Amino acid sequence: MNDPILIVGGGPAGLAAAHALARVGRRGVLVDKADRLGGAPILSGYAKLVPSGEWAKDAIGGMVERVRADPLVEVHTGTTVRAFDGSPGDFTAQLSDGTAVRAGAAILATGFTHFDSLNKPEWGFGTFPDVVTTTQVEQMISSGRGVRCPSDGRKPQRVAILLCVGSRDRQIGREWCSKICCTVSTNLAMEIREELPDCHVYIYYMDIRTFGLYETKYYWRSQEEFKVKYIKARIAEVTSDGQKLIVKGEDTLVKRPVTIPFDLVVHAIGMDPNVDNKTIASTFGVALEPHGYLARGNSYGNMAETSRAGIFVAGAATGPETIDDSIGQGHAAAISALGLLGAARAIA
Amino acid sequence: MPIHEKELIRPENLRTHEQLTVDGVDVSGHWSTFIQSRVVTDYNEAMQDEIAALPGGEFIHRCWQCGSCTNACTVNAVNPDFNPRFWIYLVRVGMEAELLRDKDIVWQCVSCNKCTTICPRDVNPEGVMKALSHWLELKGHTPKSPSMVFDEVFADQVIRRGKIEDGRTIRRFFERTGQALQQDWLIEMAKRLVRHLPVGLLARLGWSAVIAPRTRDWSRARAAIEEYVHDQHAAQRQALGLDAAGGASTTREGA
Secondary structure: OOOOEEEEOOOHHHHHHHHHHHHOOOOEEEEEOOOOOOHHHHHOOOOEOOOOOOEHHHHHHHHHHHHHOOOOEEEEEOOOEEEEEEEOOEEEEEEOOOOEEEEOEEEEOOOEEEOOHHHOHHHOOOOOOOEEEHHHHHHHHHOOOOOOOOOOOOOOOEEEEEEEEOOOEHHHOEOOOOOOHHHHHHHHHHHHHHHOOOOEEEEEEOOOOOOOOHHHHHHHHHHHOOOOEEEEOOEEEEEEOOOOEEEEEEEOOOOEEEEEEEOEEEEEEOEEEOOOHHHHHHHHOOOEOOOOOEOOOOOOOOOOEOOOOOEEEOHHHHOOOOHHHHHHHHHHHHHHHHHHHOHHHHHO | OOOHHHHHOOHHHEEOOOOOEEOOEEOOOHHHOEEOOOOEOOOOOOHHHHHHOOOOOOOHHHOOOOOHHHHHOHHHHHOOOOOHHHHHHHHHHOOHHHHHOOOOOHHHOOOOOHHHHHOOOOOOHHHHHHHHHHHHHHOOOOOOOHHHHHHHHHHHHHHHHOOOOHHHHHHHHHHHOOOOOOOHHHHHHHHHHHHHOOHHHHHHHHHHHHHOOOOOOOHHHHHHHHHHHHHHHHHHHHHOOOOOOOOOHHHOOOO
16 A cells, blocks of 8 residues: 555656655655656756746756655656556556566656647748747757857847647647647747847737736737737748748738748747657556547546546646646646545555 | 639739730730739838837737727728728738728728727727828828818917917918818808907907917917927937928928
């Protein structure tokens, strides 16, 4: 009954779950395939997070340090789970580093994979060096180098951010809204305007989904304080005239085609299901939902359930998710796992 | 099935050549009419800042194109081409040529301010319409509208004298808008005034018309107002990239 709980994935959700378990005295074994903890915000070098504005390396880095320093959490990086057998309260996991772990329950916090813009070749990524992704712009900012055109290092005078790249697109089998790209893009647009006040930033959108309280701090503020311009157009293609990138599309509000020169084009890339989800599903014997994310068991009665008893799920493994909600779900998965194992009574 | 795109063809974009040969093929005459491209090839990025520099246009950058202003609009109900939402968009993204197509109807705004009260983002669309008319005039795209001329005549008098003399206002307005002073309705009104007004009042009216009275100790107030107006006009012209001269309307009236 005192077996640890296996946590797969050391991003915000997994770190939160491990910390929550440790706080109530439960041991956790945290496994991550990457060679360090932190998940997407750390591995992809995010800059300032939504909605706190804290730097990712401080906020998520702090969560990593907290877990690293905790004697109740055993960390295996560069490691995957090869096999997982047993029943609730009595599972055994075989790790790729040769360790066998007895676990009472498992929490899958396996996250997502950034959309690869090469899958939308018409928007120029991989063809023109000055077509980049939101992740690359995050890295330009977090590295301190600033937003520059990769081709020659110049400061862009005009930037286009294309929304819904790898989201809401049946052509490439991605019907979902990735939920955070609108807010991330408005945030980056403001960062660009702050660093380069003479640079005009245009956001090409189908809809703007800066949901909930993000409306004021991101969408409204980007227009009212930072004069970011929003053009309702789904871009048809990004080409080049040899000097500038040429963004082509239809401005639907004016019913006119546009071909506008830009220095830098940014793809607001979406969140794909983790590329390893099929392996994860077969290893753990859990079901995937139709988009390829891990399927939730019960949305209301018990939090964080999967299709298999004793295995819980948290964060972007179940679909596009924000960092703060992933952290909340990590806590929820921890309490569900403890509840299953009767741990609360055992401690009392 | 009707072709919807046909509506998008504008008469001014049709090109027919009496004599034209392309790659050895004779394409003269009506049967080979060409349609000029509708593609917008660049944005005028100065435009939003220019409108924002004029009174009423300050909050144009807030607009998110919900269309509440156009839905509420008194003039739009009569003339569907009068579309504040559309013009705000054109200014925001800098489609100057598209905006200039509507330059002759922008001034039709009746300032009912229904748009102002309904706008969820406090853009003040009515103010934007004023700023837009003003911008069109300053840039030389449209002549001054009659109501603008009247406002100037009126304001000029107040600034010069601290008072209005109606006869002078009417005379100046007609003069500047090229209208004859001998209007039937005006003559009739004058006749009736003479017939019905007390003699004392008539005498004062006549006296005022001749000597054009001014408010006592007005000169300092006038100087302050003129300086302010001059500065405002100069700032606006500078924001629009125009030379400072030709600004203040107060300098144009004779006496």
